[in-house]
Amino acid sequence: MIENGKYSHGHKVAKLESALAAYTGARFVIGVNSGTDALVLLLRAAGLRPGDEVVVPAFSFIASASSVVLAGGRPVFADIEPDGYGIDPASVAAVAGDRTRFVMPVHLFSQLVDIDRVLDVAWRLGLTVVEDSAEAIGMRHRGTHAGLLGAGGVLSFFPTKTLGAIGDAGAVLTNDPRIADTADALRHHGRFGRTIDNFPGISTETGLPGMNSKMDDIQAAVLLAKLTRLDADIARRARLAAHYTELLTALPGVRKLPAARPGGVFYVYVIEAEARDDLAAHLSAQGVQTEVYYPVPLHLQPCFRDLGHRSGDFPNAEAACRHTLALPLYPDMSTADVEKVCGSIRDFYRGRP
Numbered sequence: 089m090i091e092n093g094k095y096s097h098g099h100k101v102a103k104l105e106s107a108l109a110a111y112t113g114a115r116f117v118i119g120v121n122s123g124t125d126a127l128v129l130l131l132r133a134a135g136l137r138p139g140d141e142v143v144v145p146a147f148s149f150i151a152s153a154s155s156v157v158l159a160g161g162r163p164v165f166a167d168i169e170p171d172g173y174g175i176d177p178a179s180v181a182a183v184a185g186d187r188t189r190f191v192m193p194v195h196l197f198s199q200l201v202d203i204d205r206v207l208d209v210a211w212r213l214g215l216t217v218v219e220d221s222a223e224a225i226g227m228r229h230r231g232t233h234a235g236l237l238g239a240g241g242v243l244s245f246f247p248t249k250t251l252g253a254i255g256d257a258g259a260v261l262t263n264d265p266r267i268a269d270t271a272d273a274l275r276h277h278g279r280f281g282r283t284i285d286n287f288p289g290i291s292t293e294t295g296l297p298g299m300n301s302k303m304d305d306i307q308a309a310v311l312l313a314k315l316t317r318l319d320a321d322i323a324r325r326a327r328l329a330a331h332y333t334e335l336l337t338a339l340p341g342v343r344k345l346p347a348a349r350p351g352g353v354f355y356v357y358v359i360e361a362e363a364r365d366d367l368a369a370h371l372s373a374q375g376v377q378t379e380v381y382y383p384v385p386l387h388l389q390p391c392f393r394d395l396g397h398r399s400g401d402f403p404n405a406e407a408a409c410r411h412t413l414a415l416p417l418y419p420d421m422s423t424a425d426v427e428k429v430c431g432s433i434r435d436f437y438r439g440r441p
């Protein structure tokens with residue numbers, strides 16, 4: 089690849105886009121620089137106008153909301169459901185107003201959002217659904233891949249994701265040719281015309297002020313290689329997750345285990361735990377690396393202070409921030425590793441009053 093001299097937006101990227109279209113069933117896959125850029129481009133391509141409001145769950149990665157600002161819109165937060173991590177349709181209906189035009193369900197951790205209910209509330213309120221499916225490769229709702237349940241979605245290939253590159257990369261997924269053409273142009277300085285090979289046929293005129301969000305071919309090459317074992321990796325993750333669930337069920341101190349909803353993928357294995365931070369410190373001292381994904385809910389992030397939220401506004405999101413802990417989960421992990429982690433958790437709670 090270094091010798092052929094085509095490092096960005098080249099043949100490997102086009103090949104990866106086709107392979108991902110085959111894997112997900114998307115009519116269009118547009119390879120870009122990151123999952124965050126994919127969200128920005130998707131929102132713009134789906135017709136977001138300056139000042140439009142987008143309903144976003146208060147419990148998510150920051151990019152779900154910052155992408156709205158970067159695209160020129162305004163995030164409006166909603167709570168998540170009490171028994172999962174998906175946006176609560178009742179909360180969406182409560183916060184949506186005259187300027188609200190989109191809702192962004194986020195498929196977090198190992199489960200799909202209850203999408204039928206989200207689509208239903210979106211239809212009633214006249215909102216366009218754009219999915220933050222950055223974590224959701226391999227997740228399918230009755231056969232339809234995440235990201236294709238509304239107007240479009242995204243994938244992130246950040247190294248820690250289920251399908252990870254060796255740097256940043258992402259993609260827009262859609263079945264809508266207009267969204268696809270606009271996202272395609274926006275990633276490349278607003279130039280319309282989808283081709284490679286020194287871009288014959290591509291317009292040198294800029295139809296829209298766009299970005300430079302092209303994907304590197306080296307990332308595409310890595311992803312193409314890893315895509316061939318993605319389903320085997322996902323199956324291995326599921327077996328490890330089942331082992332965790334078996335060992336952690338009914339353990340004192342462990343408040344909640346991931347619920348098995350159909351169509352999910354164990355991108356991470358997230359539990360809810362009493363004294364979560366102390367447990368994480370205990371595990372760290374035993375050489376077990378855990379992760380608190382979102383310690384601060386989005387509505388209380390300093391960058392959204394001007395929206396005027398206070399603690400207590402979205403209790404389910406705030407509870408999730410306090411109690412969730414991601415345990416180690418990766419395909420090369422052994423069942424003995426899972427047993428070691430669970431043994432350390434058991435020891436921690438046994439030693440407490």
Ligand SMILES: *Cc1c(COP(=O)(O)O)cnc(C)c1O
Nearest residue numbers: 122123124149151222223244246
């Ligand atoms: C990872 C992630 C993103 C952003 O993807 P990047 O490739 O890191 O920019 C957005 N939303 C969610 C929910 C994510 O997990």
